[in-house]
Amino acid sequence: MTATRIDGKAFAARLRERVGAYAAGFEKSVGRKAGLAVVLVGEDAASQVYVGAKGKATLAANMASFEHRLPSDTTSEALMALVEQLNNDDSVDGILVQLPLPDHLDEQSIIAAISPDKDVDGFHVINAGRLSVGQTGFVPCTPLGCMMLLTDRLGDLSGLEAVVIGRSNIVGKPMAQLLLDANATVTIAHSRTNDLASVVRRADIVVAAVGRPQMIGKDWLKDGATVIDVGINRLPPEPGKEKGKLVGDVAFDEASEVAGAITPVPGGVGPMTIAVLLRNTLVAAHRNAGLEAPADL
Ligand code: GUN
Secondary structure: OOOEEOOHHHHHHHHHHHHHHHHHHHHHHHOOOOEEEEEEEOOOHHHHHHHHHHHHHHHHOOOEEEEEEEOOOOOHHHHHHHHHHHHOOOOOOEEEEOOOOOOOOOHHHHHHHOOHHHOOOOOOHHHHHHHHHOOOOOOOHHHHHHHHHHHHHHOOOOOOEEEEEOOOOOOHHHHHHHHHHOOOEEEEEOOOOOOHHHHHOOOOEEEEOOOOOOOEOHHHOOOOOEEEEOOOEEOOOOOOOOOOOEEOOEOHHHHOOOOOEEOOOOOOOHHHHHHHHHHHHHHHHHHHOOOOOOOOO
């Protein structure tokens, strides 16, 4: 069997298109654009690229983008003051502080300063708590994007065995919550799990978020499993090449011989993250304006 390739890039493009159309409608009825503020502290090269991409995508979706690039020696007080200013700014619906922050800044206390109703990353403890007890809040973008791909592929997930590999606050834990809410039977596995391969082999749904290149091979997978690969790892460069190849946590080619469907890296989960960020921002804008967000956002 050769697995169906789950095209996250195409799915994300359709979601961005939908967000853009609804954002135009929002501007017409409310009289202002939905707005996303992105804060970057320091010179981290990857973060610069992400923040640039987020700004561009925000504008392309008919929303306002507010970029704040601060020097790496920004004090905690100055960053807190900016967050407070954005909390109180009615043209800002969503606030994202790009992580990682420089070492002298405490990420948890900065995230805690963001208004939970503008926390479109879903990183605030209030939003983690809301997800955990089934209240409306904001769900982190990457796991929500994985969930959209899964329900698009499988429809109803009731009763399916799902194994999430990885237990981070940003991916593993919220992913498990979402799968549980969808009535899957959920196992969270991690680096200390005994006989990880046989745990994963039970799964109808595998979500891999461990950060180990090509760790999951075909003998780890049940026939026909749906595999969502959140990993983005760069292999060492081949001789004569400047950059190594990007690969996921799953050995894509061999896993494709066993899986029913699988996301590629790149072009799978990655493009979903920004699309869901735009979606969360437009949902925040509706809530902040006292409107119901469209059901298919
Ligand atoms: N750094 C890498 N990914 C993300 C993300 O989704 N949100 C934030 N705030 N920082 C990140």
